[in-house]
Amino acid sequence: MKHFLIIAHKAHTADDFSLNDLPGSAGRMDILCRCVNSALFLSHDLRRDVQVHLLLLGEPDPGRLIKFDGETVRYLNPDERSSGSLIKKALDKDSSDFEVRSTPGVTVRDANLSSILSEFKSRGCSLYYLLEDGKEIREETLPKGDMVFILGDHNGVTEEEEAQIEKAGAIKLNIGPISLHSDHCITILHNELDRREKEY
Amino acid sequence: MKHFLIIAHKAHTADDFSLNDLPGSAGRMDILCRCVNSALFLSHDLRRDVQVHLLLLGEPDPGRLIKFDGETVRYLNPDERSSGSLIKKALDKDSSDFEVRSTPGVTVRDANLSSILSEFKSRGCSLYYLLEDGKEIREETLPKGDMVFILGDHNGVTEEEEAQIEKAGAIKLNIGPISLHSDHCITILHNELDRREKEY
Numbered sequence: 532m533k534h535f536l537i538i539a540h541k542a543h544t545a546d547d548f549s550l551n552d553l554p555g556s557a558g559r560m561d562i563l564c565r566c567v568n569s570a571l572f573l574s575h576d577l578r579r580d581v582q583v584h585l586l587l588l589g590e591p592d593p594g595r596l597i598k599f600d601g602e603t604v605r606y607l608n609p610d611e612r613s614s615g616s617l618i619k620k621a622l623d624k625d626s627s628d629f630e631v632r633s634t635p636g637v638t639v640r641d642a643n644l645s646s647i648l649s650e651f652k653s654r655g656c657s658l659y660y661l662l663e664d665g666k667e668i669r670e671e672t673l674p675k676g677d678m679v680f681i682l683g684d685h686n687g688v689t690e691e692e693e694a695q696i697e698k699a700g701a702i703k704l705n706i707g708p709i710s711l712h713s714d715h716c717i718t719i720l721h722n723e724l725d726r727r728e729k730e731y
Numbered sequence: 732m733k734h735f736l737i738i739a740h741k742a743h744t745a746d747d748f749s750l751n752d753l754p755g756s757a758g759r760m761d762i763l764c765r766c767v768n769s770a771l772f773l774s775h776d777l778r779r780d781v782q783v784h785l786l787l788l789g790e791p792d793p794g795r796l797i798k799f800d801g802e803t804v805r806y807l808n809p810d811e812r813s814s815g816s817l818i819k820k821a822l823d824k825d826s827s828d829f830e831v832r833s834t835p836g837v838t839v840r841d842a843n844l845s846s847i848l849s850e851f852k853s854r855g856c857s858l859y860y861l862l863e864d865g866k867e868i869r870e871e872t873l874p875k876g877d878m879v880f881i882l883g884d885h886n887g888v889t890e891e892e893e894a895q896i897e898k899a900g901a902i903k904l905n906i907g908p909i910s911l912h913s914d915h916c917i918t919i920l921h922n923e924l925d926r927r928e929k930e931y
Contacts, residue, residue: 551751554810561810568765569918574885574910609912610754610761611811685774707922708929710774712809718769718918722907729908 533581533724534656534679535570535717538644538688539563542587544595546622553615558589560618562684564611565714569721571601572609578721585618586644596642597621604636644692648699651679658701660693661716665703668723680704680720682713733781733924734856734879735770735917738844738888739763742787744795746822753815758789760818762884764811765914769921771801772809778921785818786844796842797821804836844892848899851879858901860893861916865903868923880904880920882913 541558548557553564563585570583581601588594597618599607607613621639624631630638651658656677681688681696688696706719741758748757753764763785770783781801788794797818799807807813821833830838851858856877881888881896888896906919 551812553812554808565765565768565809569915572912572915574912608754609765612751612753707925709925711918712772712774715769715772715918715921718911718915719922721915722919722922725907725909 532677533578534584534651534677535566535581536584536586536647536651536679536681537563537566537684537713538586538588538682538692539684540588540686540689541684542585542589544587544589544592544622546619548619550612550615550619553611557615559685560615561611562713563587563618564614565712566682566717567599567607567614568609568611569714569717571599571604571607577601577604577607584647586642586647587622592626594641594643595622595626596640596647598630598638600636600638602636606634607636645695648695648701652699658696658699659704660696660701661706661713661720662703663705663710665705668704668706668720671702671704673724673727680717682716684713732877733778734784734851734877735766735781736784736786736847736851736879736881737763737766737884737913738786738788738881738892739884740788740886740889741884742785742789744787744789744792744822746819748819750812750815750819753811757815759885760815761811762913763787763818764814765912766882766917767799767807767814768809768811769914769917771799771804771807777801777804777807784847786842786847787822792826794841794843795822795826796840796847798830798838800836800838802836806834807836845895848895848901852899858896858899859904860896860901861906861913861920862903863905863910865905868904868906868920871902871904873924873927880917882916884913 543558553561579602583599585597621633630640656679657674658679660681743758753761779802783799785797821839824831830840832838856879857874858879860881
């Protein structure tokens with residue numbers, strides 16, 4: 532299983548935003564919508580072995596985690612408005628420490644970065660953190676088991692978050708010489724993993 | 732200069748579509764919007780050495796070519812609705828065989844695949860065509876001069892188009908073992924080109 536965890540500092544945490552203004556009123560929700568697309572979509576198929584975890588840290592209820600599961604997700608199309616609509620439905624659910632299903636394959640719960648990292652570690656996942664000065668992915672041996680790739684939003688991650696990620700033992704990975712949007716990073720990561728899995 | 736030419740068979744060719752329904756009423760215009768994003772956007776910057784050519788072949792006026800120029804484009808944000816809005820403004824212009832500017836860095840004109848390919852060839856561009864059974868990009872020597880990468884939409888390209896592309900001397904390139912959306916292919920292409928340019 533491959534997990535993508537995206538930390539979205541401005542993403543709105545209630546469903547009172549407009550699908551017509553994902554960048555503005557929804558706090559750059561468009562970034563998360565594109566990350567869902569690049570993590571899950573193949574040409575005419577979905578990546579069934581992928582889960583996307585969106586950590587929304589904007590107002591009014593910071594610390595909500597929305598999970599898209601490639602195995603079971605339904606009603607998801609590639610356009611931003613489609614994933615935006617499923618995010619909106621998830622945010623319509625009341626806050627809860629327990630996972631609540633909003634639509635098939637989409638769940639929501641309250642969470643913070645520290646607890647999420649602990650959970651991934653306790654499940655034996657290998658943690659990776661995308662960073663310009665990380666190890667070159669093409670030269671890095673990647674494990675056979677579950678992997679978690681951690682990405683920031685358009686403002687990266689805070690110093691405090693970076694400290695937590697490093698403390699959790701995440702390995703810094705670099706995917707190229709230029710700083711890119713998170714969804715583009717996910718596409719490049721997938722390409723590298725695809726090449727290795729298919730013994731290309 | 733890097734050019735991306737995307738052939739969109741269903742894309743609507745008038746401005747009477749809704750930005751709230753880019754996949755439906757606009758004939759999978761969402762695909763083109765994502766291609767504009769992946770071709771032009773860097774993190775907090777634009778790729779100035781890129782032009783995106785969208786060949787719209789849907790009704791009611793098939794054969795309109797919209798060009799986004801990374802050097803001069805303005806009012807473009809990363810979300811689909813933003814590029815969709817600039818496409819809509821371009822389609823508001825009357826049909827013309829000559830390039831008409833709709834907004835800064837965006838032009839529109841009437842064209843067909845054959846004439847576009849001839850123009851690129853006459854300007855000395857190297858043509859590449861993305862295909863599963865093409866040459867592996869990581870092993871391919873790429874030229875220093877202008878390159879054109881030709882991609883289809885969700886239905887690929889027709890046999891007739893493929894024949895025209897081959898006749899124009901395009902080299903078939905493969906970017907990985909799994910069939911992907913066109914915008915994801917562009918991101919992977921850019922990553923390979925970035926690595927070579929930056930002597931990474």
